[in-house]
Amino acid sequence: MTLTLKINGQDHPLDIDPDTPLLWALRDNLGLTGTKYGCGIGQCGACTVHIDGQAVRSCAMPVDACAGQSVTTIEALSTDRSHAVQRAWIEGQVPQCGYCQSGMIMAAVALLKENPKPSDADIDAAITNLCRCGTYPRVRAAIKAAAGIAA
Amino acid sequence: MGKMELSRRGFLSLSAGTGLTLGFGVLPALGASAPGFGPWIRIAPDGMVTALTNVSDIGQGTNSALAQAVAEELAVPLASVRMEMAPVETAFHNKSIGNYAVYGSIGLRTNLRPLRLAAAGARQMLAEAAATRFGVPVDQVAMRDGQALHAASGRSLAYTDLLADAAKLSPPAEPKLTPRTEWKVLGQPLPRQDIPAKVDGSIVYGLDVRLPGMLTAVVTHAPTFGGTLISVDEAPALAVRGVRKVVRLPGALAVVGDGYWPAAKGLAALSPQWGPGPNAGIDSDGLSRQLRDAAMAGKGYSFPGSEMPGTNVTATAQAMAGAAHIVDTLFEVPFLAHATMEPMHCTIQLRADGAEIWLSTQTQSDTQAGVAKVLGLDPEKVKVNATPVGGGFGRRLEHDFAMQAAYLIKALAADGVTVPVKMVWPRETDMRAGYYRPAVASRVRLALGADGMPTGLRCDNANPSLLEHTGLTISAGRSEGDWSVGMGIVQQSYAIPALHLTWTRVDPGVPVGFWRSVGASQNGLFLEMTIDRAARHVGVDPVDYRRRLLTGKDRARTFLDKLANAAGWGRSLPAGHALGFAMGQANNSISGHVVELSVPEPGKFRLHRIWAAIDPGVTANPKAVEAQMMGGTIFGLSAALAGEITLKDGMVEQSNFDSYPLATLAQVPPMEVLVIGNNTAAGGVGEEGVPSIAPAIANALFALTGKPITRLPLTRAGWAMV
Incomplete structure (x- = not known):
């Protein structure tokens, strides 16, 4: 069947099965590979995107549940890495292998949108993405830096 | 990559139009001081310096540190140095381990000194060329930011203007390294070069590789180590839209489709019968x-x-x-388990006279040999494209998954498939695959x-x-x-x-x-x-x-x-x-x-x-x-x-x-x-x-x-x- 997804401000008609997870529509059908596959069960958060501004794990979100909503991926956060979170990530030298970082950044952006001055407990609760390289201390510091909170 | 001809001395080469290749080349074994030969560093006519590396970027930042070393010893701005994966050829093996791989925390400790020596040698030759042009002793020439300077006369020459002259000189037997006390770039907490592409989704890991006409294969293994496939009814998978093939592999089963999801869905639809094999009795x-x-x-x-x-x-x-x-x-x-965030995968394409693979790996030469063996090819006929890696931790020192991709493409080729195939292990397959x-x-x-x-x-x-x-x-x-x-x-x-x-x-x-x-x-x-x-x-x-x-x-x-x-x-x-x-x-x-x-x-x-x-x-x-x-x-x-x-x-x-x-x-x-x-x-x-x-x-x-x-x-x- 054909359905239309609104990705990064553009409508994309796609002829795919409605149960296809958004992740694979992004990666395989639209070539947006910045969003990563890590677990397929919504556990690791490497696939985090925004749907109407909310952080959502796209590996567990069928495309037919996204129809009519606005999806934003890491590629559209800025055109030039100028988003405050991206700048904080570079400044704080957060990524190691980097594979989980698209999802980590998307989760952080959603957190800061909802809660511009998150406490440590807020960060603990919101950032449940997994990172095997162990970037968590710098993730926390970069979120605070982006929020203008002294570390 | 440009041409990398070796001069008779094997040290310098000038390739018309592509700049100068300066190399102490084959990075010598850990602790050895004698330079080998080969083109590890080259300076392009626009002043950009490319240094080759055999260290995969698995997240550790080694290549950025090596770029700092090159910038320091060559006296060029860090921004003009870029690191590039060396071709998977014997000449570029890590001599301290005898193959092309990175493990055991060797990335920096085996490469830092040899690369510093190569860059320092190049700097000395450029300084000598400048001294001749200035008509002054070489010790009056200062090297800074890609320029040779003569302070007394205020003259300066860009490295790019000295390449041809430097190419005619003999390399110093013992290049003089910049003492630690004079380091300005090396040793500094400078930003890593790989990080910007890791904050906007633009970096392409092995799992992100996309080739025209490519199919995707999703794999499951026998539930026991050493188990074998007895039978499988392919029909339920083939009934899934977008599924092309079901492929039997040694101890594994793959479903090939137009993308990950159709293939995974097809695989989930199957009820394979597995033989238990010799290890079915293990319990912890x-x-x-x-x-x-x-x-x-x-x-x-x-x-x-x-x-x-x-x-x-x-x-x-x-x-x-x-x-x-x-x-x-x-x-x-x-x-x-290593549980790298990016699961094991390998994209493979057969060519008229060989094969090409794209993957995240820590072990290029063994991977090349393993794939070649499965395909009955000489190793040099397998081109290995080692991408940035979504975590290694030692799991990617194995090449079992790359060999599996070779078995897969072999079976598909026998079935008339000619397009490239990206083989992917779902998390569950990755977690249960051992090593x-x-x-x-x-x-x-x-x-x-x-x-x-x-x-x-x-x-x-x-x-x-x-x-x-x-x-x-x-x-x-x-x-x-x-x-x-x-x-x-x-x-x-x-x-x-x-x-x-x-x-x-x-x-x-x-x-x-x-x-x-x-x-x-x-x-x-x-x-x-x-x-x-x-x-x-x-x-x-x-x-x-x-x-x-x-x-x-x-x-x-x-x-x-x-x-x-x-x-x-x-x-x-x-x-x-x-x-x-x-x-x-x-x-x-x-x-x-x-x-x-x-x-x-x-x-x-x-x-x-x-x-x-x-x-x-x-x-x-x-x-x-x-x-x-x-x-x-x-x-x-x-x-x-x-x-x-x-x-x-x-x-x-x-x-x-x-x-x-x-x-x-x-x-x-x-x-x-x-x-x-x-x-x-x-x-x-x-x-x-x-x-x-x-x-x-x-x-x-x-x-x-x-x-x-x-x-x-x-x-x-x-x-x-x-």
Whole structure:
């Protein structure tokens, strides 16, 4: 069947099965590979995107549940890495292998949108993405830096 | 890549239109000073410097540090240096290991000096060319920011104007390295070059590779190691829209489709019948008993001193016989999965006269050879495109998955498929595919003399051999025993006069391999818990006890003091709090941890703070070193808290991050990292954060409760972190 997804401000008609997870529509059908596959069960958060501004794990979100909503991926956060979170990530030298970082950044952006001055407990609760390289201390510091909170 | 012709001297080449290739080339073996030949560094007519590397970017930042080294020694702006993966050819193998791979924290320590020499040699030749043009002695020429300067006359020449002249000169026999005191770029906490592309989704990992017309294959394995496919009805998969083929592979089954989802859906629709194979009887409880019994029997291969430095069998036996006390502990640790965030995968395309692959790997030359073997090709007919890697930790030292992709494309080619195929392991397949850190039991006996200090150490190990299973070809050679069981026990600085290690091979048929820090990942606990038990037995503070054990070992003792001071060892603590200390040496580095924790209720502990420290000798980029220590610490923490792969009826019980939990951001307390080091030789950094975090926690719990931790994960020792 054909359905239309609104990705990064553009409508994309796609002829795919409605149960296809958004992740694979992004990666395989639209070539947006910045969003990563890590677990397929919504556990690791490497696939985090925004749907109407909310952080959502796209590996567990069928495309037919996204129809009519606005999806934003890491590629559209800025055109030039100028988003405050991206700048904080570079400044704080957060990524190691980097594979989980698209999802980590998307989760952080959603957190800061909802809660511009998150406490440590807020960060603990919101950032449940997994990172095997162990970037968590710098993730926390970069979120605070982006929020203008002294570390 | 441009042309890389070698001159008769084999040192410099001038390729018309492509600039100059300067090379001390084949990076010589670790510690060797004689330059080899080959084009490792080239300067383009626009001044851009490209340096080749055989170190995969697995997240460790080595290539950025090497770029700093090139910028420093060549005296060019860091922004004009870019690192590029060298072709997978013998000429570009890492000479210190005899292949093209990165493991054992060798990236920087084997490449830093040779690359510095190459860049310094190039700088000297450019300086000589400039001196001739200026008509002044070379010592009046200063090299800075890609320019040769003559201060007295105010003249300057860009390197790009000197390339042709420099190409005619002979290379210096012993290039002069920039002294550490004059470093401006190297040693600085500068931003890594790979990071910008990691914050906007633009970096292309192996799993992100897309080729025109490409299909995707999703793989599942036999549920038991060594199991075989008996039968499968392909129809349910082929009925799924977008599924093209079902392919039978050795011990595995693949569904090929237009993308990941159709293939995964097709695979899920199948009900394959698997034969159990020879290993269907394994279960972790039985294996645990077998390992413990074998360790207690201690009848295994006895390592000679030539394989385990410090060994003295007779003296160890005498120490045990004459001991005032023996600290005697039976330890046990489980299999551990690497669980890289990016699962194993390989994209493959057959060509008229060969094949091409794209993948995340740490082991290019073995991968090339393995794929070539499956396809009946000469290795050089397999072009390996090594992409940035979504985590390695040793799993990508294996090339089982690349060989599987070769079997797959071979079967598909026989079926008329000519397009490239990206083979992907779903998380569940990846988690269950083995090459785990070996499960180990070890009886550790430390004999103490009348003065309470150690007189001999005996370790009776039982475990499967990773050297027997790994697909990594290594130049170190194999002995009858598996040398990895001694890592983290031998060559420590502690004054332990005699050592005796034995190893009993207990192999349940589960593939095991290299896991970040390898043998030290378990021996860190075994030795450091034992040291704390000894200290407690004689009533000495464990850090003071180690101080005594490190008498005369200035580097290790200084390290210990700095770490202990950073953590405020000996300060008064809140009621119910304790500190735990552990350290170790590997890869020419010293590393350690102090943790502060409390036990709010029985069986539960709270981690308040972690201090991590490393002395890696040379620090090429302290910010990157700090990241590796943080990362290694958290990697070790995941294992310590709840990491284990268990088997029941031959099948791995864990399958995804719900059953193989990793430490989370909320679980990691504030952490301070101390980077120490002023030596001249570069030590390892990538693995050094792992071994000592578990024993630091164990020793703090021991300090509070008096009960030693003899088993990991801590959940198996009755402890949960809250």
